[in-house]
Amino acid sequence: MTSNHPACCSPFDSTWPFAEDLPGVLMRSCRFDPARLVAEDFSRSAIPAPANIQRSVAKRQAEYLAGRLCARTALVALTGRADVPALGEDRAPVWPAGVSGSISHSHGLATALVADSRQWRGLGLDLEEPLASDRALRLAEEILTPAELQRLDGLTPEQQAARITLTFSIKESLFKALYPLVQKRFYFHDAELLECDGTRARLRLLIELSAEWTAGRELEGWYCDFQGRVLSLVAIAAP
Numbered sequence: 001m002t003s004n005h006p007a008c009c010s011p012f013d014s015t016w017p018f019a020e021d022l023p024g025v026l027m028r029s030c031r032f033d034p035a036r037l038v039a040e041d042f043s044r045s046a047i048p049a050p051a052n053i054q055r056s057v058a059k060r061q062a063e064y065l066a067g068r069l070c071a072r073t074a075l076v077a078l079t080g081r082a083d084v085p086a087l088g089e090d091r092a093p094v095w096p097a098g099v100s101g102s103i104s105h106s107h108g109l110a111t112a113l114v115a116d117s118r119q120w121r122g123l124g125l126d127l128e129e130p131l132a133s134d135r136a137l138r139l140a141e142e143i144l145t146p147a148e149l150q151r152l153d154g155l156t157p158e159q160q161a162a163r164i165t166l167t168f169s170i171k172e173s174l175f176k177a178l179y180p181l182v183q184k185r186f187y188f189h190d191a192e193l194l195e196c197d198g199t200r201a202r203l204r205l206l207i208e209l210s211a212e213w214t215a216g217r218e219l220e221g222w223y224c225d226f227q228g229r230v231l232s233l234v235a236i237a238a239p
Contacts, residue, residue: 004044008036009066009110012073018222019199022235024119028074029111029226032066034058041065047072050087066110067103074114075099092179102176106229113233122236124177127229128169136161143168143188145206167193169232170201170221177219177234182209199224203234 005011010031017027037058042049047068053061068084071093075083078099085093085101095101101114102125113125131139137160140149144167152160171188179185186209195202201221208214223232 004046006037006041006045006065006069008033008038008041008062009069012070014077017224017226017231018233019224020222022115022120022233025113025115025123025235026074026077027111027113027125028070028077029109030066030070031108032062032105032110033108034062037062037065045069046082047084048086053087063105063110067105067112070110070112071101071103071114074101074112078114078116090179092176100180102173104231109227109229111226111231115235118238120235121238122177122181122234124173124175124234126169126172126176126232127226128165128172128232129229131161131165131168133157133161136164139168140164143171145189145192148193163196165230166196166201166223166232169230170196170203170223170234173221173232173234174203174219177236178209178213181236182213184209194218196223201232 013029047065053064072082072084083096085095088094093103098117099114100117100120100123102123103112104125104127106127107129111127113123115123143164170193171191174191190207192204192206193201194204201223203219203221205213205215205217219234221232221234
């Protein structure tokens with residue numbers, strides 16, 4: 001922990017939490033506490049704060065700062081350069097040339113992963129607090145396709161909540177991985193979670209996003225429990 005590391009963020013953790021190792025993908029995470037954020041933390045950390053972040057509440061500022069610190073630390077390990085991803089007009093991180101990456105944060109925990117884009121051209125990472133059963137069931141139709149809703153039959157309320165949380169998270173990861181490649185927005189009902197075995201998931205696109213990413217195209221994802229949260233990943237290997 002360096003002297004300019006903000007007190008609102010814990011030291012970085014380089015743990016790889018997924019059951020399967022992805023060669024060349026580096027991950028860094030840290031905890032953050034918005035109550036400990038002070039106005040000088042951005043300048044002290046050399047993390048530029050966009051205007052909309054400067055105007056936002058402490059929680060949003062702290063999660064942005066923590067996420068960018070995780071990303072910079074991962075980039076140093078990957079490239080040797082202390083780059084900080086800017087915030088694009090579409091609100092997605094702008095990664096340095098030759099790098100793919102993703103950032104996520106949830107309830108005091110931030111994480112980022114990066115890779116050489118010649119090895120992994122798309123990365124999507126999402127961190128979610130597990131949904132309570134009643135809230136999960138209220139949100140189910142917004143997140144799940146009719147086929148996914150049918151697959152909830154026979155599950156206990158707790159299992160249903162876990163499945164809905166996972167479906168939400170892995171579809172977020174899918175969007176983050178594919179959006180930089182297709183430059184087209186898509187939504188929860190445009191993809192389907194086909195299988196999940198406790199560590200790995202299989203997804204299928206239901207709409208055409210590009211000549212390459214057509215309806216019916218299937219992708220792999222991974223997920224795990226990470227410090228009490230659901231962490232999901234979709235990684236697209238380069239050809």
